[in-house]
Amino acid sequence: MSGELELLNGRLHGIANTVLVPELMAELGGVLGTVLGERAVVVTARDNYPPSRMLKRALSSGLMSTGVTVIDFHAATTPELVFAIKRLGAKAGIQFTVSPIERDGVMVKMFDSHGVEYSRERMEDLLERMKSGRIVRSLPRFIGWVTYAEYVHDIYSAAVVSYVDAPAIAEGGLKLVCDANFGPSSEVLPSILSELGVESIFLNSHKPPAQRGVSHMPSPEAIEALSRIVKASGASLGAALCADATRVLIIDDKGKPLTSEELAGILLSSVPRGARVAISEAMGGLVDEVARERGVRLVRIRGSRHELLRTARRLGSPAVFTCGGEVAFTDFSLSFDGMLTTIKVMEAAVKAGEELSEMRSALPTVPTVRSSVRLGDEDYLKVVGTLHRMYKDSFLTVRGLRVRVGSAWVSVEARRGRIEMVGEDTEGAKEAVEKRSRTVRAVIREIRAAR
Structure with missing residues (x-):
């Protein structure tokens, strides 16, 4: 059965109760527990998607069967999970969250004792062990425990408030509108903002609507609504x-x-100034111009998040950036952290004494080439998922993905009723954008034909 499991970017992906079933998760937990050893500690967390909860509990039972103690954070964000790994002396951390490329899918992220995500090779080794059935079960008296760490939100919140310039932010008179996308960030971010004196409005801060599909990223409609509310409020x-x-x-x-x-x-x-900062290879040229102006040395890393963060640790990079809206502040945690990123943006605006739009206008301007394909009533996630599986050199972003076309990178972004292709206006960019537009049209035709 383990041969059916799919690794995408080194992470387990699959439709819940079709590919990712409780029996397989229990088996995977047994394999991981055998590797980590009896009496090891593993921390687990999930989002608010019901299949994530089901699969986490199944994997926990497998871990317990090998004598591993599970510290369960229940509904908690990945940044909280990774932040807690070293502080609790855990040998691993596991996060279950809704898939970014398909409806009804779940993605499983695994982290080592340093908080660095498992490499693809390490995940493949676990799957090979599943095929061979190499699981060492504990005697009944040594079966592991499950404990609930109800204080994880408080620990993370206190750490964030002490990490940023809280007095400066509190004096800024800031107001944030946040779409939590039905995730557990709604359990921790409001209290952090309250401590920082930031007024906030939260959208989609409850559990997912019953019997309705959810997505890992906010939908194009949700992003449009958020933009309107920011202006109106x-x-x-x-x-x-x-x-x-x-x-x-x-x-x-x-x-x-x-x-x-x-x-x-x-x-x-x-x-x-003088710091070396690790970024993913698909980041655009604007970052290079800003880095030159500010005396920062950029190091572009080809490969997975594992390679990116491992290199960042070696370089002593204070921050890590990807083209997918992911930022890690390595002296705080090795997790990409959207909540801390939001607060650091507020901190930067307050210290600059400018509105965010003014700071944006001061950045270098990079010309772009654009093309648009009408989407109709097709599911944009099917388009994004199909393209991501088609191309090895592609990175998921908040609005879609970024794909290499020759020497150029093209962003494929889902908007209301259309898919938009965007590339920096360099040599060959126009042809690259048009080529990817043709591919998107072909994918949409295939989706329509399959209905």
Whole structure:
């Protein structure tokens, strides 16, 4: 049965109760527990999606059967999970969250004792062990325990407040509109903002509506609504978080979303001159221009998040940026953290004494090439998922994905009723955008034909 499991970007993906079934999760827990050893400690968490809860409990039973103690955070974000791993002396951490590329899917993230996500090779080794059935069960008297760490939100909140310049933020008179995307960030972020004196409005801060599909990223309609509310309410900024709070799309005070490059450009203002900063290879040229202006050395990393974060640790990089709205502040945690990113943007704006839109306008302008394909009533996630499986050199983003076409990178972004292709206006960019537009049209035709 383990041969049916799919690794995508080194993470387990699958439709709940079709591919990812409780029996397989219990088996995987037994394999992982055998590798970690009896009396090891593992921390687990999930989002608010019911299948995530079911599969987490199944995996926990497998861990217990090998003598592993499970510290269960119940509904908690990935940043909280990773932050707690080293502090609790855990040998691993496991997060269950809704898949970013398909309806009814679940994604499983595994982290080592340092908080670095497992490499693809390490995940493949676990699956090979499942095939061979190499599980060492404990004697009944040594079966592991499950405990609930109800204080995880408080520990993380206190750490964030002490990490940022809380007095400066409190004096800024800021107002945030945040779409929690039905995730557990709604359990922790409001209290942090309250401690920082930030007024907030939260959207989709409850559990997912019953018997309705949810997505890892906020939908195009949700992002449009957030932009309108930011403008109408006179908020300082908006933030659209993914289900486990590792990614964020920042909206400025004019209701305009920031690109990943603009987000990095603003946050580089707090990086010391001469520092080396790790970024994913698909980041655009705007970041290079900002880094030159501010005396920061960029190191582009090809490969997985594991490679990116491992290299960042070796370089001593104070921050890590990807093209997918992911930012990690390594002296705080090795987790990409959309909540902390949002607060650091507020901190940067307050210290600059400017509105976020003004800071954005001061960034270098990079010309782009665009093309649009009408989507109709097709599910944008099917388009994104199909493209992501088609191309090895592709990275998921908050609004879709970024794909390599020759020497160029093209962003494929889901908007209301359409898919938009965007590339920096460099040599060959126009042809790359048109080529990817043709691919998107072909994928949409296939989806229509399969209905």
